[in-house]
Amino acid sequence: MSVIVISLNDNPQYGPYALCGWHLESAIPLLELTPWNGAQKSSPEETVRIELQRLPLYEPEAPFFTNGEDGVCLRVKGVAGFRVNSGANHVTVQPEEDADPLLLRAYLFGSVLAILCYRRGLFPLHGSCVLLDGEAVVFSGASGAGKSTLATALALRGHPLLCDDVCAIDLSNPQRPMLRPAFPRVRLLPDAIDCFQMGEAVTYSRAAQGRKGHFGMAAIQPGEAIQQPVPLGAIYALDTTVGDQASRSLLRGKNAFAFIESQAHRGWMGRKLGLGGQLFGHIAMLAATVPVYRLERPCALDRVDEVACLVEAAHNAVDMST
Amino acid sequence: MTDDRLIARREGWIAAWVDENLIMMHAESKFYLNLTGSGGRIWELLESPRSVSDLCETLGREFDTEPDAARLEVLPFLDQLLLRKAIDVHPPALP
Numbered sequence: 522m523s524v525i526v527i528s529l530n531d532n533p534q535y536g537p538y539a540l541c542g543w544h545l546e547s548a549i550p551l552l553e554l555t556p557w558n559g560a561q562k563s564s565p566e567e568t569v570r571i572e573l574q575r576l577p578l579y580e581p582e583a584p585f586f587t588n589g590e591d592g593v594c595l596r597v598k599g600v601a602g603f604r605v606n607s608g609a610n611h612v613t614v615q616p617e618e619d620a621d622p623l624l625l626r627a628y629l630f631g632s633v634l635a636i637l638c639y640r641r642g643l644f645p646l647h648g649s650c651v652l653l654d655g656e657a658v659v660f661s662g663a664s665g666a667g668k669s670t671l672a673t674a675l676a677l678r679g680h681p682l683l684c685d686d687v688c689a690i691d692l693s694n695p696q697r698p699m700l701r702p703a704f705p706r707v708r709l710l711p712d713a714i715d716c717f718q719m720g721e722a723v724t725y726s727r728a729a730q731g732r733k734g735h736f737g738m739a740a741i742q743p744g745e746a747i748q749q750p751v752p753l754g755a756i757y758a759l760d761t762t763v764g765d766q767a768s769r770s771l772l773r774g775k776n777a778f779a780f781i782e783s784q785a786h787r788g789w790m791g792r793k794l795g796l797g798g799q800l801f802g803h804i805a806m807l808a809a810t811v812p813v814y815r816l817e818r819p820c821a822l823d824r825v826d827e828v829a830c831l832v833e834a835a836h837n838a839v840d841m842s843t
Numbered sequence: 844m845t846d847d848r849l850i851a852r853r854e855g856w857i858a859a860w861v862d863e864n865l866i867m868m869h870a871e872s873k874f875y876l877n878l879t880g881s882g883g884r885i886w887e888l889l890e891s892p893r894s895v896s897d898l899c900e901t902l903g904r905e906f907d908t909e910p911d912a913a914r915l916e917v918l919p920f921l922d923q924l925l926l927r928k929a930i931d932v933h934p935p936a937l938p
Contacts, residue, residue, distance in 0.1 A: 774861050774866075774877070775861065775864055775877040777861065778861050778866050778877075797870050797873065798857055801857055802857070802859060805859030805861050806859070808861040808862075808866075809859070809861045809862065
């Protein structure tokens with residue numbers, strides 16, 4: 522297990538939290554994360570510090586992504602600058618004035634987490650993930666494909682939510698890919714929140730409803746949060762193809778490879794970090810060892826439970842033969 | 844392409860098996876190839892440079908077919924690899 526420390530210079534520390542198996546302390550309260558349960562000791566070389574700082578991390582006209590000697594900088598206009606050092610054990614955050622803290626954390630647990638994964642030899646798959654019958658099942662696909670909604674439907678049926686947006690996969694044993702849980706919260710749009718009648722379990726971003734950037738972060742935790750790595754059981758490829766009935770079909774070979782390649786979380790960043798070979802190897806290992814299913818389904822929100830039932834049945838069914 | 848030509852992999856390609864296919868990527872250009880059938884085995888055999896005839900004989904043995912029959916499939920495949928800059932074709936080695 523690793524340790525991440527987020528600190529605001531001399532400001533008080535929050536945490537420790539658990540994130541993808543790392544031990545994390547922070548100057549910013551990270552409300553989505555679960556407290557470190559201390560099940561495993563952390564070692565100093567696996568420590569990551571995340572600090573807040575007032576000094577500019579970048580030039581005013583800097584692009585979104587720069588990779589320099591002192592690390593990788595992300596500049597998100599109106600939100601913050603983020604810097605991940607080359608050892609991926611130190612993240613510096615420079616919030617812009619009046620930045621929305623929820624939006625800032627969404628970038629921290631999105632793009633910044635993806636950089637930490639690439640630099641620490643993990644594969645960040647874009648998707649949402651639940652625990653089904655002892656295995657991690659990831660719903661992956663483009664934005665708007667319904668990943669978080671389907672994961673929420675399953676979580677509300679009692680299957681623990683493991684991560685949302687970035688699913689960190691550990692391929693150090695190529696025959697047995699493991700998912701490292703992040704946190705049991707999910708990012709949803711208002712129509713899905715209404716559909717699930719989630720009410721008080723949701724924190725909303727500051728952007729007004731109907732405007733770009735409006736979303737809710739919903740807490741769903743049917744039991745104790747899972748912090749230990751979990752074997753990765755399946756990846757579901759979600760697209761917007763509408764079928765009247767929910768059904769799944771296995772993708773093989775290059776089709777499985779191509780889908781996973783398309784859903785590497787900001788895969789271009791991994792390549793710009795000079796980790797194209799690592800990325801390629803991880804995608805090939807995943808395509809060769811984890812079943813990738815294309816999920817055809819009705820996309821109407823009021824039928825999401827039907828789709829959740831199909832997935833649940835597929836993973837809980839007992840195999841029988843005559 | 845004649846039988847005595849030496850076929851060698853070009854630098855910069857990485858490859859991995861996915862099911863029965865060998866997927867290859869050119870690390871710099873991010874260009875992908877998907878080798879099906881015996882294509883993946885041919886790439887494996889080219890780990891060290893080989894002549895066309897050696898390649899056809901080896902494949903003939905492994906797939907239980909005549910070298911001439913193997914040649915009919917191997918030559919167009921090598922042309923494709925050449926076109927996609929995955930291999931180089933060298934003159935025969937001096938005796």
